[in-house]
Amino acid sequence: QRERPTPRIAGTLHYATQVSAGPPSFIVFGGAREPDAGYRRYLEGRLRRTFGLDGIPIRLTFRPRKSRKPRS
Secondary structure (H helix, E strand, O other), X not given: XXXXXXXXXXXXXXXXXXEEEXXXXXXXXXXXXXXXXXXXXXXXXXXXXXXXOOOOOOEEEXXXXXXXOOOO
């Protein structure tokens, strides 16, 4: 996120984890809502370059941060 911050409307993404290998599937946690298509493409490109996944489809699933319940 230092290189290209998430869009303000999406909020901050906290972490991602790989949940499947065929095809590589990742769940990205955090943020208020799913980022736009441009930012999704950016994340996919970074994953491809980092892990050598050229020509392999990548699945990204976003799980927004749940709001905390107010304490009573």
